[in-house]
Amino acid sequence: MTTVLIVDDEPQILRALQINLHAHGYTVVPAANGTTALAAAQTHAIDVVVLDLGLPDMDGLDVISGLRGWSEVPIIVLSARHGSHDKVEALDAGADDYVTKPFGLDELLARLRAAARRGGSQASQPLVTTPEFTVDLANKQVSRHGEAVRLTPTEWNVLELLVRNPGRLVSQAQILSEVWGPAYAKETHYLRVYMAQLRRKLEVDPANPVHLLTEAGMGYRFAL
Amino acid sequence: MTTVLIVDDEPQILRALQINLHAHGYTVVPAANGTTALAAAQTHAIDVVVLDLGLPDMDGLDVISGLRGWSEVPIIVLSARHGSHDKVEALDAGADDYVTKPFGLDELLARLRAAARRGGSQASQPLVTTPEFTVDLANKQVSRHGEAVRLTPTEWNVLELLVRNPGRLVSQAQILSEVWGPAYAKETHYLRVYMAQLRRKLEVDPANPVHLLTEAGMGYRFAL
DNA sequence: AAAACGCGTCAAGAACGTGTCAAGAAACCA
DNA sequence: TGGTTTCTTGACACGTTCTTGACGCGTTTT
Numbered sequence: 001m002t003t004v005l006i007v008d009d010e011p012q013i014l015r016a017l018q019i020n021l022h023a024h025g026y027t028v029v030p031a032a033n034g035t036t037a038l039a040a041a042q043t044h045a046i047d048v049v050v051l052d053l054g055l056p057d058m059d060g061l062d063v064i065s066g067l068r069g070w071s072e073v074p075i076i077v078l079s080a081r082h083g084s085h086d087k088v089e090a091l092d093a094g095a096d097d098y099v100t101k102p103f104g105l106d107e108l109l110a111r112l113r114a115a116a117r118r119g120g121s122q123a124s125q126p127l128v129t130t131p132e133f134t135v136d137l138a139n140k141q142v143s144r145h146g147e148a149v150r151l152t153p154t155e156w157n158v159l160e161l162l163v164r165n166p167g168r169l170v171s172q173a174q175i176l177s178e179v180w181g182p183a184y185a186k187e188t189h190y191l192r193v194y195m196a197q198l199r200r201k202l203e204v205d206p207a208n209p210v211h212l213l214t215e216a217g218m219g220y221r222f223a224l
Numbered sequence: 225m226t227t228v229l230i231v232d233d234e235p236q237i238l239r240a241l242q243i244n245l246h247a248h249g250y251t252v253v254p255a256a257n258g259t260t261a262l263a264a265a266q267t268h269a270i271d272v273v274v275l276d277l278g279l280p281d282m283d284g285l286d287v288i289s290g291l292r293g294w295s296e297v298p299i300i301v302l303s304a305r306h307g308s309h310d311k312v313e314a315l316d317a318g319a320d321d322y323v324t325k326p327f328g329l330d331e332l333l334a335r336l337r338a339a340a341r342r343g344g345s346q347a348s349q350p351l352v353t354t355p356e357f358t359v360d361l362a363n364k365q366v367s368r369h370g371e372a373v374r375l376t377p378t379e380w381n382v383l384e385l386l387v388r389n390p391g392r393l394v395s396q397a398q399i400l401s402e403v404w405g406p407a408y409a410k411e412t413h414y415l416r417v418y419m420a421q422l423r424r425k426l427e428v429d430p431a432n433p434v435h436l437l438t439e440a441g442m443g444y445r446f447a448l
Numbered sequence: 449a450a451a452a453c454g455c456g457t458c459a460a461g462a463a464c465g466t467g468t469c470a471a472g473a474a475a476c477c478a
Numbered sequence: 479t480g481g482t483t484t485c486t487t488g489a490c491a492c493g494t495t496c497t498t499g500a501c502g503c504g505t506t507t508t
Binding site: 412416417420423430440441 | 464465466467469
């Protein structure tokens, strides 16, 4: 999941970008001025910044240098000015890209992808950790005390579904239909067998699970 | 000293850029077509690539993906086309920036500085080494105990895909569709044959692989 | 209090996936 | 064109995973 910080003083543009980027799978953190932008960049794990230079409280260039003071997050500058001088200044201040308005959404999305790709190396990994074991969603790997744990495909599918909904109750029917297919929604026996196997591989005391919990008659829950 | 590879089929533009960039302290490597560009990128230590998409011998996009196959060097695309679709394609192919002609020299210089700033830090070698063998992504060569290992094209493609995702589980379907094409996504037998060949050539004990691992029912994983 | 139900556990056969060898077909190169 | 390399395909043994049934235990319902 990529998190984008959008800085723009025009509420309608902010809203429009927010909606569109969210629709394309990005997590969006909005900011209407430079001060909140800099604050948000410190409190959130930002992967890319989209920055409109025309801000009410401070010069956009100062926002760039403010960010560059401590972060190497990719910055895409939006601006209505076509002047070459403005581009030079923004890029030299530390921006990574410069897009002039009006721009097509697909172009912005492409530049976002390019920027996120670059910064991607440092971005947060889809890792879920508990005191006992770690689930690496991207690499499909589970480790316990540093050692890799072998899971069968079905075991993995069940675990992944639960881990992707941490703390949430997942009904048996939902697990069964997502892992085995809708036709198997009532084969609750499968679940018992596989939950037992997962617990045997992951829990310290399989008979008294701490993370893979049963809610009798309802479903299962993954607790951190 | 920053070295820039300039790819443009128009001799006068090539000359003009060469002179101007040199005047600004850059070392310039010129190339008039895609083939020489890709060759030059391997023989010279390039810091930034400036690429005109309109080339006589091959599609500019193929030049981008050709470079991206082994290098993360920043690529700035020059193009006469303003169409948003072209920008999206170039950026998604792996370009870092897109400048439409006509452009001011100072803007190009600023984008060059921004690109060089980014690329400067990494200087990652396209070499992957394990205690047993070494994979040279750039030169498409594998050596074992200092001796070159002969791989067939398909063997190489499979190995490359795995090595580019170290530690990550790559599904059989993904390998098959990337190497043989989407239509072959279910021809898992191919994979078994080729994994066996790779292991025979690279593993100490092919029957007990250490680096080219099988995750039954899920896919394969390259471990360092 | 007994029965019914849901859950966890174990074990075994069936079904499926994998490794290996080998040979014919196709592609490539000189 | 001939010779070589590479790809595709088949057969079989082996290992893993899935499915299924049986049983014990605890909780809830009758």
